[in-house]
Amino acid sequence: MGTTKKTYWKGLEQLKNDPAYIKNADKEFVNLGAEEDPGHSRRDFLKMMGFSVAAVSLAACETPIRKAIPYVNKPVDVDPGIPNYYASTYINGGDYCSIVVKTREGRPIKIEGNSLSSVSKGGTSVPVEASVLSLYDNYRLRGVRIGDKSESWETLDKEVIAKLGEIAAKGGQIRIVSNTILSPSTLAVIEKFKAKYPTAQHVQYDQVSYYGMMKANEASFGTAFIPSYDFSKANVIVSFGADFLGTWLSPIEFARQYAATRHLDEDHREMSRHYQFEANLSLTGANADYRTPVRPSQSGLAVAQLYNLIAAKAGKGMVSGGLEGVANLDKAAEDLWANRGNSLVVSRSNNKSVQILINGINDMLGNYGSTILPNMPVNYRKGNDEAMSSFVSDAEGGKIDGVIFYNCNPVYDHPMGEKIAAAVKNMTLSVATNYTEDETGSAVTYKAPDHHYLESWNDAEPKKNFYSLSQPAITPIFKSRQAQESFMVWAGETNVDYFNYVKENWKNWFYAKSGGTMDFQSWWDKCLYDGVLEPGVADGTSMSFAGDVAAAASAVAARYKADNKGFELVVYESCGVGNGSQANNPLLQELPDPITKVVWDHPITISQRDAAAAGFTNDGESNTHYGALTVGGKTMNVPVLIQPGQMPGTIGIALGYGRTKVGKVAENLGINAYPFLTFSDGSIGLSTFEGVSLVKTETPFQLAQTQTHQTYMGRESVIQESVLSEFKKNPAAGREFPKITKWDEKVDPSTLSLWKGHDYKDHHWGMAIDLNSCTGCGACIVACNVENNVAIVGKDEVIRRREMHWMRIDRYYSSDGKHGDYEAMEKASENPEVVFQPMLCQHCNNAPCETVCPVAATTHSTEGLNQMTYNRCIGTRYCANNCPYKVRRFNWFKYHDNQQFYQSNPAMNTDLGRMVLNPEVTVRSRGVMEKCSFCVQRIQTGKLNAKKERRPMKDGEVITACQASCMTGAILFGDMNDENSAITKLLKIEKDPKRPYGIDKKIGNPRAYRVLEEIGVKPNIFYLTKIRNKEEAKGEA
């Protein structure tokens, strides 16, 4: 093939090879010039299209709409994100606590004690801490209801006034029924009402009556009153069934005073001695040094016996009816007599004669004026059982035409509730001001709901000359109205503003006496700011005991029996649900009973001996059977719990359960024990001696208990305890010093470590928990739940052992088992010694949880905290497995926005309940681990405040929620690097000069120990040994 000379060209430009052509020849697209460039490339087009498609498809997905309504005008005092605190007063019937309410953006989210009050002294209790959730109870009345219809206040007022007028016109009887009213202004309002309707009478009653005590004081001193007590001055305390640390009269006050007498250190080796004679194992009994189980039918005789023992020493006349042979009673008498003037004898009995004997004993011991302060009478319980009884009989007899129940629920919580409910139906007028439609609310026609106390103005006089104010911490959520205003409206007043009324009263009553150094407004503002007004105790006239002890003793001998054989029923208030007024509060229902550790259930307690006789068994899984309990001819089926420490022959049953109308949380949980209370000798007693029987049924029942193993199995590295006699000799008594064996010697476990340890240059947070001060009440648990948005999981989940509490109180009974006989060690003694151990994340310095997390979701902070990063957690649960203290809690389900937990966990599942959540703490999602954070949000706030003010942090600036709630001061949190902090001083920390910021600080306090020291995880929580004021220690385990 020959070569061709043909040339192909694209155009003339190529043929000509002109320079302009050559320049652009290798470019595919020639520059088109500005006017032709649309400005958008193909790439841009694709980008735009991709974005549009994605945006359109995203917009098509429906996202839930959450409305956040901003302030139109920012309220002056409210800065979003900054909490406001208001001093106020918790009043629930006669229960009183001076409080500080923490609010965020106008919502109360936490209640803490008000340390300015010399009554509650900054303490709170379980019901007080939990009451913030009752504010957001979904079952509150939304407004006025007449019958079953919602109506307006105007209609209600019109009808009520018309009916009151009708009754007044025909001279009919009107009654106002209430629990004890602490508020002087409220009483004044009721007086106004009575002035308008002269046939109106005010009847006060208490769920748990102290009327016998008042009558005894009337017989002994001439006036019916209840004195103040000062346990802090008592070296010897003898209590006949009075649960003064849990429920008796004013536990917040008493627990603090009591704890002061139990404080020990190297320089102070004396503590009070506490004897308890009771049938149930109460919280107080669990803290006693000597506890003797006594039948209720013998308790009066035991008091008489003590009277005689003291009288013999005092050279006074004996009385009849003393019962010989009550263990520890002679010893108690010896101790009481040796501490004359610094001792105290109290009794839970509501029998007038028994209380006269108690007064007689205290009088012989010279306790009036030192541990009993009659010049400071308290107003906590003013209920008059006789007046209430005659109200019931009048109502039944049709003699009463109108009744107003002021924030009380006698249909449920009075022994004759059923009769009241029946009688009310026939009355012309029946009104209830209760804020929920409870049993009484459903019985009456007119429901005129009062505000919750956190929405109310009010005042209170818990003790003579001690006043405090309540102020609203939130605008009323529903269309409720202050009950006092209702009374004023119905009384025909024109000026019905209760706030002004209280203010005026205070001006008239107290401002005048204040000396007038301030103008009224400033004085009032200060009162409101402080929450309390304490003008000082007026010196009362000295009282002399004039009780007829001989007559009282014969009355006691007539009522009580030395040889009752049958079962006896003892009714008590539980520390959580209490008298049942807040029963619909899941925080209380899921608070483990301090003794039984039962939640959401209402078992009766029987002794080991009776259980064996009747064939009841409880296994390690809380499986039990129903028993058929017969009281006074009525039989009910109740689950049975075998309770160590229970007096054989007695059955314990708690009040507060068996609500029929209160809200889904508590409805039909257990049975109502109020009808078991009996009226005798003019007052309502708490025990029944006759007609009680219990038969086992074959119906099984599983209780929900948060602790199913009852003894500590002799593990001295967990619980370290001793007795005072040993402590006096050696303040390290009871301490266990575990050693690790090396090849040549035994060494302290803290000296061996694979880790280099940490150095905390700034703070080193730590905690000290005094086992001697902790009474086990559980206020810290509720406080922690509220502060940290801890989920409440309900009964079924607790049975699956999945409660979420970050803080728990381990309760161990002593056992008679020999060391090494593990089977015997699992069984609690018949009348055991009890120890309470608050248990929370120990914030280990060598934290075993931290090393095992594959994704580093739990890490160590530079201040010694063991931190949990919820966002990072993938939920392998390895950390929880490897936690020796088992304090980590896993979110097994989604506890928020989940229908399954709607009833048990309203704080995360209802719009109303969610208002209580602490916005500073994340609500944890499903599948992540959580645990105590040492209230890191509070630490952070404290640090930021100090930083803003350019100063170092002060000790006490950061107080954890548990510490704040602890009325006995058993919990102390602080910076262990700060030489002047309280915790450094308490633990006597000495810095290692070689490594001042290291983790191995020398702890000088011989009582301080770390739980499970032998595994070398080096916790930042120290416990102080439990010391009992006994001569010798009981068994080994």
Add this chain to the structure above:
Amino acid sequence: MQASSALRESLVTGGKTVADVSQDISCQVENKPSRLWWMAFGTSLVLLIYGGYCCWMMLWHGIGMWGLNKTVGWAWDITNFVWWVGIGHAGTLISAILLLFRQRWRMSINRAAEAMTIFAVICALSFPAFHMGRLWLGFYWALPLPNAFGSLWVNFNSPLLWDVFAISTYFSVSLLFWYMGLIPDFAVIRDRAVRMGHMTRARVYNALSFGWDGAAKTWMRYESVALILAGLSTPLVLSVHTIVSMDFATSVIPGWHTTIFPPYFVAGAIFSGFAMVLTLLLVTRKVFKLEDYITIYHVELMNIIIIVTGSIVGVAYITELFIAWYGQVPAESYAFYNRVMGPYWWAYASMMTCNVISPQLFWIKKIRTNLVATFVLSIIVNIGMWFERFVIIVTSLHRDYVPSSWTMFHPTMYDIGQYLFTFGIFFTAFFLFAKFFPVINMAEVKSIIKSTSEKKNSSAH
């Protein structure tokens, strides 16, 4: 003097020729599945579907569907995980260590054993995945991947992370090894398919065999890769279960915190793995009529390994008890007291009976050469090994240091369902494998055929 060794018995009986091998094994792939196969496969599918439902319910509602609680954070999930990983070990041991030791009897069982390893490891892996509270994040947060979270990285201190590496390495190497061995056999099936005119099958198996050409060079490469992979797998036999055991051994929980765990776990793994291989092979042998390839001799050898490893495990149990007593550490003593005498005594008793006592029966030659007895005992051993892990995990956790937190664990139907789910995966996969892949390594078995010029003795079998 002249010494002469006795004539070794043929490892393949029935006077099989090389052609017989191809025919006997390939025909299982080529023929229509038998009714027996359909029944077995159907049952596995039912298990898989039911288990899948339980698994879905757990994923939808949360780990709370299982019976775990605040004290017992792992129970059936990790028990099953360790159990399945353990089972996998036999496959690796057979294909790697026995290859290195030139144990030629392994040749007829290694394919199935390796397949079992792969499927068992898949089943095992499902548990660490599903047991996570937040699987949707955990599956990649547990890997050291560069991310947009700043300096956030995995925690190399955590034994769980070691597990991630150990198991994923193990899985990759096992899968490679198994697949590598399959390549020449796939080529056999391809070639037969071409001859039979099944072009679709030929194409599929051609792809699966990566176009194997059977050249001497290819065979040479094949054998060197096999040797290299065997070398790589050998340490894995020891390392994987060692690392799994460290999940427990490095913790502080009494009953877990034990230095004896690594060898104890490895022995236990081989023990249970051999039992599982036996269970599967005795069934496969029957269903696919492979009696001449998997002989009584194989069964006996494996039973001997079961005696040895079972005894090692037994010694480990007794050593634990001795140390618990001798060590005088109260929590440790109690943990072991509680294992034997506590509320889960029945689990401990089952473990001891199944793992320590029952394999001792294999000392009796009659039993170890009896197929029914072997089958029953192989299942008992696997039950025992499941209990071993349950005992270690649950009885250590349920009563550890602080008595207030002691609880019991009760499985729910979802715990059981999750376990059945893995059985569903395992058997479905195994039956698919048995149908579509050659269950015996033809290429290797052909190398141990004693070929003679004699005609096949039809009365030999």
